[in-house]
Amino acid sequence: EIDSYYFKISCELAITSEEVSVTDITKQLGVSPDRFFAKGQIFQSKHSGTQGEKTYNLWAISSSESIFEYENITPSLNELRSVLTGREDVLRAMKLDVRYDTTLTIWIETDDAGIGLEIQEHDITFFNLVNYVHFTFLPNKIIDRDILG
Numbered sequence: 001e002i003d004s005y006y007f008k009i010s011c012e013l014a015i016t017s018e019e020v021s022v023t024d025i026t027k028q029l030g031v032s033p034d035r036f037f038a039k040g041q042i043f044q045s046k047h048s049g050t051q052g053e054k055t056y057n058l059w060a061i062s063s064s065e066s067i068f069e070y071e072n073i074t075p076s077l078n079e080l081r082s083v084l085t086g087r088e089d090v091l092r093a094m095k096l097d098v099r100y101d102t103t104l105t106i107w108i109e110t111d112d113a114g115i116g117l118e119i120q121e122h123d124i125t126f127f128n129l130v131n132y133v134h135f136t137f138l139p140n141k142i143i144d145r146d147i148l149g
Helices: 022-029 074-084 088-096 121-127
Strands: 007-017 035-037 042-044 051-053 057-062 066-068 101-110 132-138
Touching (some): 007 074, 022 057, 022 088, 057 074, 074 121, 088 101
Parallel strands (some): 101 132
Antiparallel strands (some): 007 057, 007 066, 007 101, 035 057
C-alpha cells in the first residue's frame, strides 16, 4: 500500500510567431531558448512518421522536472520567473502584440487518483504575463520514487 503520493511537476513558457524569428525573440528577451524551431523547417513525427513543414517559429524555456509530495507549482514557476526577472515588460508587450502567442504550460504527473491545486497570488500575476495558461494533468502514472534519493 502506498503511504504517500507524488507529483512530478514542470512548466514551459513558449512564444510562437509566424512573423517574428527565434533570433529576434531571443534578442528582445535576452534569453536563449531551451527549445526552438523555425518556420519552414521540415519535420517528421517520431510517432506516426508524418512529414511536414513548420508553419510558425517557436521559442521556449522550461523548468526542470521536480518531484513533490504535494501539488505545488510555485517552485517550477519560480525557475522560469528567475530567468525572466526584469523582462516582464517585454513579455507584456508580446502578449498584447498580435504577432505573438505566449503560452505557459504546466505539466503535473501523479500516482494519485485526483489532483487539487491552489494557485497563489504571485503565480496568478505571472500567468497574467501570457496569453494562455495550459494545464496538463497525467493521473495514475507510476512516479519513480528513486529520484527522491
